[in-house]
Amino acid sequence: MNGKMMVSYKILCKSDVNNEILIQELLSNEKIAKVIKSEYAKGLRNVVLGTTFKESIVTIETLKDVHSFEAQKDDFADLLVLAEEDAANKKLLKKDCNRVELVDIETL
Secondary structure: OOOEEEEEEEEEOOOOOEEEEEHHHHHHOHHHHHHHHHHHOOOOOOOOOOOOOOOOEEEEEOOOOOEEEEEEHHHHHHHHHHHHHHHHHOOOOOOOOOEEEEEEEEEO
């Protein structure tokens, strides 16, 4: 194959957070419900929180910078290794941040 690809990746750390919480679970938490009521229903009594879509998900994840590099299409099978090498060359890998996750592969 001829041509190039733009490969995007991010560095993963041991302390990264990636949680999903159902909106129903969130609203059933008393502390969260109290904060929402005090912010949006100040001075009102007998207020109940609810949702139409009980399967809605709130995600909590660590914000990461996305890094990228160009590779030949022939190197498709080795993209993860090439991403790790690129991160090492850019000195992005550290003690607790030593893993790479591919985010996007785009043909040029």
